[in-house]
Amino acid sequence: xxxxxxxxxxxxxxxxxxxxxxxxxxxxxxxxVVVVPPGxxxxxxxxxxxxxxxxxxxxxxxxxxxxxxxRAQPLTLxxxxxxxxxxxxxxxxxxxxxxxxxxxxxxxIVLESRSEAKKDPxxxxxFAIIRS
Amino acid sequence: xxxxxxxxxxxxxxxATAAGAQPGRDVLLRSRWDLAVNTAARERGLSLSGGVxxxxxxxxxxxxxxxxxxxxxxxxxxxxxxxxxxxRPDETLINxxxxxxxxxxxxxxxxxxxxxxxxxxxxxxxxxxxAPKVAERSGFTDLVALALDSQNFVAADKAAVSLNLxxxxxxxxxxxxxxxxxxxxxxxxxxxxxxxxxxxxxxPEKEITGLSGxxxxxxxxxxxxxDVKVRAIGDRDPRAQRWYKVMLGDLxxxxxxxxxxxxxxxxxxxxxxxxxxxxxxGAAVQNVKLRLxxxxxxxxxxxxxxxxxxxxxxxxxxxxxxxxxxxxxDLTFNVLYSSTSDVSAAPASALFTVKxxxxxxxxxxxxxEDVLVTGRAIELSLNAKLEVPFDKSALPVEREKVWNVVxxxxxxxxxxxxxxxxxxxxxxxxxLKKEKYVSGHIGVSYDFGALxxxxxxxxx
Numbered sequence: 001x002x003x004x005x006x007x008x009x010x011x012x013x014x015x016x017x018x019x020x021x022x023x024x025x026x027x028x029x030x031x032x033v034v035v036v037p038p039g040x041x042x043x044x045x046x047x048x049x050x051x052x053x054x055x056x057x058x059x060x061x062x063x064x065x066x067x068x069x070x071r072a073q074p075l076t077l078x079x080x081x082x083x084x085x086x087x088x089x090x091x092x093x094x095x096x097x098x099x100x101x102x103x104x105x106x107x108x109i110v111l112e113s114r115s116e117a118k119k120d121p122x123x124x125x126x127f128a129i130i131r132s
Numbered sequence: 133x134x135x136x137x138x139x140x141x142x143x144x145x146x147x148a149t150a151a152g153a154q155p156g157r158d159v160l161l162r163s164r165w166d167l168a169v170n171t172a173a174r175e176r177g178l179s180l181s182g183g184v185x186x187x188x189x190x191x192x193x194x195x196x197x198x199x200x201x202x203x204x205x206x207x208x209x210x211x212x213x214x215x216x217x218x219x220r221p222d223e224t225l226i227n228x229x230x231x232x233x234x235x236x237x238x239x240x241x242x243x244x245x246x247x248x249x250x251x252x253x254x255x256x257x258x259x260x261x262x263a264p265k266v267a268e269r270s271g272f273t274d275l276v277a278l279a280l281d282s283q284n285f286v287a288a289d290k291a292a293v294s295l296n297l298x299x300x301x302x303x304x305x306x307x308x309x310x311x312x313x314x315x316x317x318x319x320x321x322x323x324x325x326x327x328x329x330x331x332x333x334x335x336p337e338k339e340i341t342g343l344s345g346x347x348x349x350x351x352x353x354x355x356x357x358x359d360v361k362v363r364a365i366g367d368r369d370p371r372a373q374r375w376y377k378v379m380l381g382d383l384x385x386x387x388x389x390x391x392x393x394x395x396x397x398x399x400x401x402x403x404x405x406x407x408x409x410x411x412x413x414g415a416a417v418q419n420v421k422l423r424l425x426x427x428x429x430x431x432x433x434x435x436x437x438x439x440x441x442x443x444x445x446x447x448x449x450x451x452x453x454x455x456x457x458x459x460x461x462d463l464t465f466n467v468l469y470s471s472t473s474d475v476s477a478a479p480a481s482a483l484f485t486v487k488x489x490x491x492x493x494x495x496x497x498x499x500x501e502d503v504l505v506t507g508r509a510i511e512l513s514l515n516a517k518l519e520v521p522f523d524k525s526a527l528p529v530e531r532e533k534v535w536n537v538v539x540x541x542x543x544x545x546x547x548x549x550x551x552x553x554x555x556x557x558x559x560x561x562x563x564l565k566k567e568k569y570v571s572g573h574i575g576v577s578y579d580f581g582a583l584x585x586x587x588x589x590x591x592x
Contacts, residue, residue, distance in 0.1 A: 014178040029406050031399075050312035051369040054225050054384040061395030062158045066222075066388060068311035070230045072237030083402070085394040087387035087409075089417050091370040091379070091424070092312060100241045108241045123417045125387075125401050125409040127394040 032111055034084075036077060036132040041102045044084065045072040049096040049115075053089040057099065060131065072103075077132045084130050086112070090122045101130070137282070140358050144148055157217070158392060164212050165205065172204035181399040195404055202408045210387060210412075215370075215433035221380035226313045283444070294330045312584045313379070316371035326431075327360040339445050340437055341475045342519060343529065348478075359435035361453070366429035370420075378420055386416055426457025444474030444483065461497040467553075468492075477529045486531075487522040508544035534560045553578045 036042050047070050057065040057073070060082040065071045067099055075084075088097045096115040100108035111128050114120035170180055178193050178201060180187050185193040185201050209215060230238065295561070317322065333356075338349040367374055390409040395404050430452065437447040451468040471488045494515045501509035514539040521531040536558035542550040556567060556575040568574025 022522075031402055041235055045237045047238050047241050052312055052375070052379045054222070054380060054388065056384075056391040058158075058388075058391045058395065061392050063388060063392070064296075066225070066384070068225050068313065069228065069309075070234070070238040072241075073233040081398065081399060083395040085391040086447065087391040087413060089387055090381050090415055091421060098241060100235065100244065100491060102143040102240065108237075108243055108244050110241070115553065118210055120413065123410065123413045125390040125406060125413055127406065129399060 010096070031127050032109075032130040032131055033050075033081075033131055034103065034109060034111075036099050036103050036130060038132070040077075042075045042077060042130060042132070043072055043102045043105075044075060045054050045100050045101075046070060046086075047096075047098045049094060050087075050092040051088075051095075051097075052091050055088045055097065056086065056096065058085040059083075061067060075130065077130070081130060082130050082132075084128045085126070087125045088114075088123065090116070095122070099125075147287065153161055160214065161218070161392055162396050163390060164209060164214055165393060168205040168208040168212070169201060169397075172201045172208065175204070176201060184401060186568075198401065198404045199408060202405050203412075205409060206412050208392075210386070211378040215389070219381045219385035221376050222386070223376060223380065225380060226311050226376075227318070229309045229312065234319065279357060293332055295589070296330050297547070298315045313371045313373070313376065316369065318375060320373075324363045326363070329356070329358045332358055333357060335437070337445075340439075341472050341486050341565055342470075342521070343475070343477070343486065343531065343535075344534075344560055345432070349562065353442075355437050356438045356440050357435065358387050359433055361433040363429065365454075366427055368424050368427055368429055373423065378423070383416060383420060386413060400405045422457075423501075426462075428454070428456045430454040445477075446474065447472040447474055461495060464492075464494040464496075466492040468491075482528060485523075486527070488519050489522050490517065492517040505544040505546065510544065511540075511542040511550070513540045513542075534558070536560070551579065 008026060034042070044059070044064060046055065046057060048055065048068075051068045054066050054068050056063060059075050060078055064073050064075065083113070084101070086099050090097075094116055096117075098110060098113040100110045102108045111123065112126055114124060116122070135285070141159045164480060169185075173179055173185050176197065179188060180186070181190065185198045186383055187193060235289060261375050303589060305369070307495045310318065310475060332354070334352040336349065337351045337353060338344040340353065343349060349459050368409065369375075370379060390413055393409060394402055431454075433449075433451045435449045435451070439445050447470060449468055449470040451466055454465045468490045470490070474483045475484050475486050490513070492514060496513045497510055498509035498512065501507075504510065517536055519534040521527070521533065524531055538554055538556045540554035542554060545551050554577045556564060556577070558573055561570070561573055564570045564573075564575035567577050569576040
């Protein structure tokens with residue numbers, strides 16, 4: 001389950017493997033692993049519809065974004081495997097949210113994209129691993 | 133879980149004093165989590181080894197045991213007075229917009245193919261008033277939502293065309309840059325105002341005059357009607373300022389804690405912690421939705437009906453409309469005064485004015501969930517209406533109080549269909565002409581259309 005980053009105009013990209021980290025229990029959720037090459041950068045990006053509850057994005061246990069609108073924030077990377085977490089709660093009609101990570105300025109890797117139109121649950125707490 | 137959420141809400145309501153993130157919140161949260169999870173494990177005869185929940189002999193605890201410990205630890209965190217600061221509403225978030233320098237990143241994410249911006253759902257159905265209910269709901273937030281999406285200014289069916297005045301007034305006022313609460317607050321006054329104009333409706337004379345005993349009672353007239361509704365008390369829209377504490381504080385704080393906790397357990401345990409956190413946030417969202425939908429909302433309304441093909445019989449009405457929830461039951465109430473001028477009992481006879489006070493009440497509740505269809509309940513409703521003639525001495529015809537009571541049940545069928553059955557009991561049998569079966573003062577209506585699916589071939 002690996003994805004290759006696409007090449008954006010004017011940007012030199014490196015291979016960005018995303019693997020699924022299996023849960024400890026059968027049937028438990030799996031978590032994507034985003035690998036950032038040594039010396040690389042990562043930007044977490046969030047695209048939302050109308051929000052009445054602020055969503056939160058954390059990295060290594062620290063809040064990176066808490067907002068009601070679209071945001072993008074670079075991560076201050078720490079060595080090893082660190083947890084990127086997010087939580088969304090929706091109460092408005094037509095809600096949407098997408099969260100992704102761009103590594104080294106490349107095409108964002110979508111970690112989660114949900115919407116009312118797709119009949120997704122109206123809330124989400126989830127995690128990914130940033131390996132650097 | 134419900135009890136714990138209630139305790140959590142009470143605790144943070146008591147503790148709220150200021151807003152804003154502070155340095156060291158993550159350090160505080162981690163220490164309180166460590167304490168909570170250690171305590172929860174110890175209470176169950178378990179312990180932690182390298183962050184992993186284990187038995188005293190060192191063997192790994194089962195997934196069920198770990199889940200139980202994490203649930204208890206999360207519940208403990210939500211009522212921890214040391215964490216009250218997380219649940220204080222940060223109203224500065226409302227006025228924040230996306231920094232211009234971040235826009236390019238967001239566009240890139242949207243261009244990656246995952247963007248959902250164009251997939252917004254239609255928010256409400258027709259505003260055509262040609263299907264009146266005994267008691268009218270007080271709200272019009274769906275109309276406002278429609279207006280903000282600049283959709284459905286006009287609704288029509290075979291009987292009439294309605295123009296949504298909210299949509300006209302608020303067209304184009306939506307914002308692509310403001311947060312949802314900020315955009316809502318910007319036009320708060322306009323959003324309290326609603327209205328409709330309807331053309332081409334055909335209404336029987338008795339509906340206009342209130343006189344069902346005259347020979348022309350069922351004569352249809354072409355009517356132009358209008359109404360203006362002002363929300364006086366309450367607001368069930370989650371963007372409204374009265375819900376900031378719940379949205380920004382309670383749910384926003386819970387989201388922040390939930391998103392942080394993943395970093396405080398070993399990565400191998402994330403698969404067990406994540407469902408616990410989702411269950412907790414999901415239950416909190418459901419509780420808040422229920423609280424919104426049950427909150428008191430009262431509107432006042434003025435309306436007029438005018439005949440388009442002849443003079444007279446102008447009808448003006450003034451009403452108070454309210455909604456309040458109690459547990460699993462919804463209560464809707466209306467009080468209305470109407471006056472219809474230039475009415476005559478027979479052609480070329482003296483003209484007079486008909487004045488009426490009326491009250492209506494509707495109670496809706498859900499019962500027997502999962503009995504007929506899994507995940508669905510039977511809907512019970514009771515509607516009652518009383519019309520009291522006012523200034524009867526000025527009328528040349530006899531006019532009595534008219535009341536009717538409608539009991540209805542809607543039985544769930546399949547994934548979405550319903551089988552509605554209603555019984556009407558009224559003091560005036562003239563009100564029963566639309567019922568399918570009538571006996572004396574009682575009328576019965578039903579629609580077994582949903583049963584047709586029984587005889588359709590099933591496809592997989």
